[in-house]
Amino acid sequence: MFSRAFVYFAYLLKTSDRYTDIKGFFYDLLENPDSKRKSYFDIFMICLVMLSVFFLVYSVEHDLNETGEFFEQGVVFVFISEYLLRAWLYSDSHRIIIEEYEKAQYLNAHFSLFSTLRKVIAKKLEYMFSLFAIIDLLAILPSYRPLRILRILLIFRLFKLFRYSNSIKVFSDVLSSKRFELITLAIFMGFLVFISSIAIYLFENNSSGGNIQDLYDAFYWSIVTISTVGYGDITPQTFGGRLVTVTLILTGLGVLSFFTSIIVAAFNDKMHVLRENRTYAELSRYKSFIIICGFGRVGQEIAKQFDNVNQAFIVIDKDENNVFLAKQKHYLSIQDDASKNSVLINAGINRGATSVLCATGNDVTNVYVTLTSRHLNPEIQIISRANRQDNVNKLFQAGADHVIQPFEIAGLLAAEYVGQPVAFEAILGILQEQKQIQMETLTVHAGSLLCKMQIGEVGFKDRKLTLVGVISSDKKHQKHRNRYKVKNQHFYFNPEAHFELQQQDILVVIGREYSIEHFQDQIEKSRLQLGRN
Amino acid sequence: MKKIAVFGYNRLSFEAISRLDKSSHDILIIETDPALAATAEDKGFSTADIDFRSDEDLKSIGIGSTIDIIFCFLPEDSKNVFLTISARAIDPSLDIIAIVDDPQSAEKLIAAGANKIIDPYQICGQKIHELIKKPDITNIIDHTVFGRHDLHMAEVVIPEDSYLENTFTSDLTLNEHHNLVLIGIVDKELGDELHFAIGENDHKIDAGDIMVVLGPSREINAFKKEVAHVSTDKI
Numbered sequence: 001m002f003s004r005a006f007v008y009f010a011y012l013l014k015t016s017d018r019y020t021d022i023k024g025f026f027y028d029l030l031e032n033p034d035s036k037r038k039s040y041f042d043i044f045m046i047c048l049v050m051l052s053v054f055f056l057v058y059s060v061e062h063d064l065n066e067t068g069e070f071f072e073q074g075v076v077f078v079f080i081s082e083y084l085l086r087a088w089l090y091s092d093s094h095r096i097i098i099e100e101y102e103k104a105q106y107l108n109a110h111f112s113l114f115s116t117l118r119k120v121i122a123k124k125l126e127y128m129f130s131l132f133a134i135i136d137l138l139a140i141l142p143s144y145r146p147l148r149i150l151r152i153l154l155i156f157r158l159f160k161l162f163r164y165s166n167s168i169k170v171f172s173d174v175l176s177s178k179r180f181e182l183i184t185l186a187i188f189m190g191f192l193v194f195i196s197s198i199a200i201y202l203f204e205n206n207s208s209g210g211n212i213q214d215l216y217d218a219f220y221w222s223i224v225t226i227s228t229v230g231y232g233d234i235t236p237q238t239f240g241g242r243l244v245t246v247t248l249i250l251t252g253l254g255v256l257s258f259f260t261s262i263i264v265a266a267f268n269d270k271m272h273v274l275r276e277n278r279t280y281a282e283l284s285r286y287k288s289f290i291i292i293c294g295f296g297r298v299g300q301e302i303a304k305q306f307d308n309v310n311q312a313f314i315v316i317d318k319d320e321n322n323v324f325l326a327k328q329k330h331y332l333s334i335q336d337d338a339s340k341n342s343v344l345i346n347a348g349i350n351r352g353a354t355s356v357l358c359a360t361g362n363d364v365t366n367v368y369v370t371l372t373s374r375h376l377n378p379e380i381q382i383i384s385r386a387n388r389q390d391n392v393n394k395l396f397q398a399g400a401d402h403v404i405q406p407f408e409i410a411g412l413l414a415a416e417y418v419g420q421p422v423a424f425e426a427i428l429g430i431l432q433e434q435k436q437i438q439m440e441t442l443t444v445h446a447g448s449l450l451c452k453m454q455i456g457e458v459g460f461k462d463r464k465l466t467l468v469g470v471i472s473s474d475k476k477h478q479k480h481r482n483r484y485k486v487k488n489q490h491f492y493f494n495p496e497a498h499f500e501l502q503q504q505d506i507l508v509v510i511g512r513e514y515s516i517e518h519f520q521d522q523i524e525k526s527r528l529q530l531g532r533n
Numbered sequence: 534m535k536k537i538a539v540f541g542y543n544r545l546s547f548e549a550i551s552r553l554d555k556s557s558h559d560i561l562i563i564e565t566d567p568a569l570a571a572t573a574e575d576k577g578f579s580t581a582d583i584d585f586r587s588d589e590d591l592k593s594i595g596i597g598s599t600i601d602i603i604f605c606f607l608p609e610d611s612k613n614v615f616l617t618i619s620a621r622a623i624d625p626s627l628d629i630i631a632i633v634d635d636p637q638s639a640e641k642l643i644a645a646g647a648n649k650i651i652d653p654y655q656i657c658g659q660k661i662h663e664l665i666k667k668p669d670i671t672n673i674i675d676h677t678v679f680g681r682h683d684l685h686m687a688e689v690v691i692p693e694d695s696y697l698e699n700t701f702t703s704d705l706t707l708n709e710h711h712n713l714v715l716i717g718i719v720d721k722e723l724g725d726e727l728h729f730a731i732g733e734n735d736h737k738i739d740a741g742d743i744m745v746v747l748g749p750s751r752e753i754n755a756f757k758k759e760v761a762h763v764s765t766d767k768i
Contacts, residue, residue, distance in 0.1 A: 290665065296654075297634075297654035297655075297658075298654045298657045298658045298661070299658070300654075300658070301654055301655045301657070301658025301659065301662075302658040302661050302662055304658070305658060305659060305662035306662065309666070311665075354665075355665055357661055359657075359658075359661070381665075383661050383664055383665070385657060385661075387544075388544070389544075402664055404657055404660050404661055404664070405657075406653040406654055406656065406657035407543075407544045407545040407548055407653055408548050409653070409656050409657060409660060410545055410548070410549075410632065410651050410652075410653035410656055410657075411544075411545050411546070411547070411548025411549035411550075411551075411552060412548060412549070412552050413651055413656065414545075414549040414604060414630055414632075414649075414651055415548075415549045415550075415552035415553045416552070417630060417649050417651075418535070418537065418553060418558070418602055418628075418630070419553070419554065420686075420687060420688045421688075422688045422719055422727060422743045422745055423686045423687055423688045423745050425727050426686060426716050426717050426727055426729075426745045427674070427686055429727065429729075437729045437731070439667075439670050439674075440667070440670070441667065441669045441670060461703075464731050465731060466714065466715070466716070466729075466730055466731050467708075467714075468673075468714055468747065469673070469714075471669055471673070481712075482712065482749070484684060486672050486673060491673055493684055493714075493747075493748070493749075494708050494712055494713070494714050494748065497709070506669055508669070508670065508673060510716065510729060510731060511731045512731060515731070
């Protein structure tokens with residue numbers, strides 16, 4: 001009966017959207033590393049800890065007034081809530097209950113509430129014995145009056161700071177990567193300290209005329225000497241003692257430099273990864289961005305263009321010099337092989353990337369990167385550069401949406417320049433948007449003023465725009481002349497005055513930037529007004 | 534008939550040459566690598582093997598006399614600069630088109646006297662950027678102007694005594710009468726600059742002005758004939 005109520009309650013929690021929402025909210029606040037809320041919360045907690053430690057230091061010599069006491073209680077309340085919330089978030093108890101219950105049902109066995117609850121509690125205890133949870137607890141306990149003697153433990157509040165920044169994690173990662181070297185060094189140092197402690201004790205004990213009282217003194221002296229600190233509170237008096245000191249100092253220098261070099265090397269090795277993580281973290285702030293593979297001349301040009309229009313992008317290149325160049329220009333960049341799945345996944349091909357551009361000068365690489373990207377994300381837009389005509393089809397086969405051939409375009413422009421220099425300037429001008437003249441598209445939305453309007457009525461001339469044509473997939477237009485197939489749509493060049501615009505048609509116009517924008521605004525407004533009526 | 538000397542036979546020059554109208558252009562390829570020269574000859578081009586560093590050699594193929602245009606498509610920027618300087622010194626009116634590898638060389642080429650610099654990588658980068666920003670426009674330009682469909686951008690020079698003389702661009706209504714879209718006009722009264730026809734200023738058409746129109750080639754040719762009127766059809 002009792003266990004039934006428990007299981008019922010567990011199911012109730014599982015189906016409750018509200019419960020899930022609340023838990024999700026606190027997860028974002030406390031644990032989710034990608035959430036904005038957590039970063040605000042972390043900053044708030046850091047300030048709180050600093051303030052409370054300030055009060056602690058202040059109270060060493062002064063008496064706290066009422067406000068101080070009140071603040072202290074508030075801090076403790078926040079800490080306790082945080083501790084409990086984290087314990088709550090650590091595991092989903094109702095899930096454990098349901099799991100156990102369903103297992104019992106399936107096996108036709110008896111559902112034991114007792115063993116289930118034990119599992120639930122075990123899970124929570126697992127949390128309570130984790131390092132951070134212990135620190136949290138130690139930061140709270142001394143505030144409890146009967147435990148006032150433990151006031152010194154309030155220093156643990158400072159350790160809490162580590163929770164709110166990941167520097168400690170980075171540091172321990174770096175150290176653990178050199179575990180073998182560090183252990184070797186520690187064993188060697190242990191022997192050294194042991195031998196020197198014994199030796200100095202034998203030479204410098206009181207009966208031999210030295211200052212060493214006991215083995216603890218010897219150990220203390222060894223550590224002070226080996227670390228080259230040398231306070232000088234205990235100094236060797238005998239010849240033997242001095243000999244031991246000289247040897248220990250020399251070995252100490254060696255040990256210290258060895259230790260330093262290990263740490264430096266570890267950081268050096270990890271620096272690359274750390275920087276990369278930094279890049280990824282920065283990238284994750286953008287909702288949509290573009291991946292540029294290859295930072296050669298073409299890649300640089302694309303990056304420059306994107307940078308001008310504040311389009312977010314990330315550069316991936318294998319070559320150290322190219323990445324250095326990208327870094328100099330403050331572009332987000334990773335030095336790695338873009339044909340590796342992991343690199344593209346880390347760069348966010350499934351999380352925010354809208355396009356992949358393969359711009360390397362090597363067609364083999366381009367095909368491979370295209371193939372990898374298409375495999376990882378069937379939806380993404382892939383534009384690839386082909387340096388040889390024969391490889392264009394291979395790139396399409398690999399899954400590229402568009403293939404660009406630099407030499408073809410350049411050759412074509414050269415030929416155009418020879419034949420018709422003025423037309424060439426016009427094309428180039430439109431392509432490069434010189435003199436604020438643009439070729440732009442305007443979409444005919446349902447309900448906007450353009451819908452069902454005839455071309456003759458739009459009055460392009462008064463709007464200082466030139467209509468080039470209409471892109472449409474609407475079948476109603478098919479009787480019109482000047483129809484050109486472009487992908488799966490048709491482009492109607494220079495439509496006649498009685499051409500009636502339909503929904504989702506796209507007008508292609510040439511004009512100054514602001515006349516296009518103005519027209520676009522009018523279309524948008526007309527659409528909104530209609531929606532209101 | 535224009536005579537063009539192409540220095541360096543590579544994919545870029547091949548693309549450029551194959552886009553040129555063979556009937557109105559006489560093309561000579563200068564290539565020192567015998568293997569490349571042989572492939573060019575296989576494709577039916579005439580080739581010459583000269584040292585571009587020597588003025589005598591340059592003159593021997595007709596620079597300064599018969600050649601109208603040179604393409605400097607050599608693989609190294611420094612060589613292109615040298616070639617440009619030499620050719621410009623021989624013939625001040627020569628049309629020189631050069632490719633550039635490193636963007637910093639572009640200024641040097643201009644200083645050396647090149648008329649037009651083409652940076653394939655820059656254009657490629659721009660194209661990719663366009664593709665992402667304005668996919669529809671880029672598709673249309675690709676499919677029409679860059680040749681896969683019968684839609685071209687062409688320039689029409691107004692000859693002397695054309696019936697269009699003294700008319701205004703606003704009265705032209707090319708789109709209704711000729712099925713052409715007027716993109717822009719070079720009004721010689723205002724200099725050599727191209728003015729886009731976006732209804733801002735009205736231009737009076739005189740002899741020597743150049744109109745840039747977009748349309749099917751049949752209509753363009755018909756319009757050219759009509760403009761010429763005096764039947765001196767020149768391209």
